[in-house]
Amino acid sequence: MSDWLEPHVIASAPGRVNLIGEHIDFSQGFVLPFAIADRTTAKLRKRSDDHIRIRSVQRPDAVVSTSLSELKPLGSGDWERYVLGVIWSLKIDEGVDIEIDGRVPLGAGLSSSAALECAVAVGLNQLFDLNLNKKELALLTQKAENDYVGVPCGIMDQSVSLMAESGSALLLDCRDLTTTLIPFDLAASDLELLVIDTQVHHALVDGGYAERRGNCESAAQKMGVVSMRDLSSQHLHESKDLLTDHEFLRARHAVTEIARVATAVELLKAKDFVELGRIITASHNSLRDDYEVSCPELNCAVDTALAHGALGARMVGGGFGGSAIALVARDHIAAMQSAIARAFDSAGFTTPRFFTSLPSDGARVELDHSAI
Ligand code: GLA
Numbered sequence: 001m002s003d004w005l006e007p008h009v010i011a012s013a014p015g016r017v018n019l020i021g022e023h024i025d026f027s028q029g030f031v032l033p034f035a036i037a038d039r040t041t042a043k044l045r046k047r048s049d050d051h052i053r054i055r056s057v058q059r060p061d062a063v064v065s066t067s068l069s070e071l072k073p074l075g076s077g078d079w080e081r082y083v084l085g086v087i088w089s090l091k092i093d094e095g096v097d098i099e100i101d102g103r104v105p106l107g108a109g110l111s112s113s114a115a116l117e118c119a120v121a122v123g124l125n126q127l128f129d130l131n132l133n134k135k136e137l138a139l140l141t142q143k144a145e146n147d148y149v150g151v152p153c154g155i156m157d158q159s160v161s162l163m164a165e166s167g168s169a170l171l172l173d174c175r176d177l178t179t180t181l182i183p184f185d186l187a188a189s190d191l192e193l194l195v196i197d198t199q200v201h202h203a204l205v206d207g208g209y210a211e212r213r214g215n216c217e218s219a220a221q222k223m224g225v226v227s228m229r230d231l232s233s234q235h236l237h238e239s240k241d242l243l244t245d246h247e248f249l250r251a252r253h254a255v256t257e258i259a260r261v262a263t264a265v266e267l268l269k270a271k272d273f274v275e276l277g278r279i280i281t282a283s284h285n286s287l288r289d290d291y292e293v294s295c296p297e298l299n300c301a302v303d304t305a306l307a308h309g310a311l312g313a314r315m316v317g318g319g320f321g322g323s324a325i326a327l328v329a330r331d332h333i334a335a336m337q338s339a340i341a342r343a344f345d346s347a348g349f350t351t352p353r354f355f356t357s358l359p360s361d362g363a364r365v366e367l368d369h370s371a372i
Contacts, residue, residue: 004053004097007043008370009127013118013363014039015104015111016160017195017325018316019169019184020283021261023291025154027216027228028175029258032265033156034184034359035164036195040102040115041366042083044123047095052087054080057101068093073148082113085148086120089140092128105353107201109322113149114157117141122162122363127370134162134362135177152210164362171265175229182268184359189273190330194305196340197353198297200321209318212250212291219247228254253290257283277311277327284314284324293319297349302326304343308336 014035021031047053052071054064056079064080071088075081083098098120104112121137121144124130132140141158145151155174164170168181186192216228223239225231233255240248260279267276284302288294298315305313305326313326328336337354344352 004099005045006369007045007099007367008372009044009123009365010041010367011044011119011123011126011363011365012039012041013115013122013161014164014360015115016157016164017110017193017323017357018156019193019325020257020264020280020314021156022257022283022287022314022316023212023293023319024228024254024257024261025156025172025174026213027220027254027258028226029229029254030261031156031172031174032169032182032261033160033164033172034169035160035166035362036104036110036355036357037360038104038110038115038357040100040104040112040119042116042119042123043099043101044120044127045097046127046370047097049095051095052084053097054083055099057099068095074150079116081149082116082144083120085144086117086124086141088148089144090121090124090130090132092124094128096124096127098123105197105355107322108195108197108199108353109202109317110195110197111157111161111317113145113151114141114161117144118158118161118363122365126365126368129370138162138177152213160362162363164360166359166361168359169268171261182265184268186273186327187330187358189271191273191311192328192330192333192356194310194326194328194333194336195323195355195357196301196305196326197323197355198295198301198321199350199352200295200297202318202321206320208293208320212293215244215247215250216254219243219251222247223251229258231255233259249290249292253286256286256290273311273327280312280314280325280327281306287315287319291319295320296347297321297344297352298324300343300347300349301340301352304340305336308332308339310336
């Protein structure tokens with residue numbers, strides 16, 4: 001904040017990887033994500049007028065300047081809409097300067113937008129003494145993304161960015177946002193989770209996400225259940241004639257994925273990583289064949305990882321690009337990265353990026369001078 005004054009509050013929030021439980025957060029399902037070590041930091045300072053200034057360390061020349069009265073949902077703009085949306089959804093009524101340092105890789109399906117929203121929300125909560133708890137912050141950041149930015153996302157990304165703890169995956173019940181920490185210590189078993197960023201950029205606003213969400217909602221309505229959470233496999237198969245082909249396939253993914261999460265939790269507790277790998281791969285197959293949100297690059301990453309000894313692999317996040325994960329013996333990581341890079345090269349795909357990350361802490365206040 002060189003030409004800006006010193007911040008009153010600094011807050012940070014991480015991106016996430018979802019171990020399993022994909023495209024079921026909006027169906028009131030269970031998901032099992034964890035926070036990654038990459039974080040976004042927000043430095044905040046109160047102003048004495050009703051202006052809002054936002055800038056980012058990554059784009060120092062572009063300062064966004066507006067005022068509280070100009071906040072308008074679904075307006076035009078760029079990444080700053082995620083920040084403005086949170087100011088709007090938290091009903092902030094005093095001016096503020098915010099500087100962002102975004103270190104979660106963009107467009108990689110690692111939830112850089114949730115990290116941004118949650119860092120800002122936790123910072124504003126502290127700066128203005130709002131006393132909102134993490135569950136309330138999760139709902140308000142989701143509201144910012146849904147109603148201000150216009151992206152119809154579920155509740156998973158914001159919840160894990162806020163509620164995660166290091167060393168554990170977070171079992172989140174998306175119906176009431178209750179959480180259980182499931183110890184997730186791969187290193188002790190000489191394993192790592194390799195994240196393969198296909199560099200194919202996806203945007204949830206593009207329509208495929210909303211369309212599938214709509215399929216699940218209309219299928220639930222036709223079968224007389226509130227959501228996929230209340231649907232059994234038997235009920236689904238008995239109702240097949242009521243549904244369109246798409247509705248049936250999307251619903252079959254949701255029902256089987258919710259069951260896979262429950263199984264994965266038990267396998268993680270039992271440290272049965274071989275079987276866990278199998279379940280992770282089954283999730284990919286369901287996302288590829290029933291939910292139809294994979295793409296050639298994600299399938300190439302998964303197939304190559306499995307062909308080179310991964311215990312399991314799958315696409316993560318919204319799909320149509322972004323990242324895949326592979327559960328891999330630590331000694332095999334380097335060879336696996338080369339094999340995947342080679343496979344991408346021969347297929348003519350953009351060179352992928354690789355990350356590994358241990359389960360890390362959720363959002364936190366890093367500095368608090370708000371009382372000064
Ligand atoms: C995106 C959304 C989440 C979730 C995943 C798919 O990341 O933001 O709410 O629906 O896709 O599991």
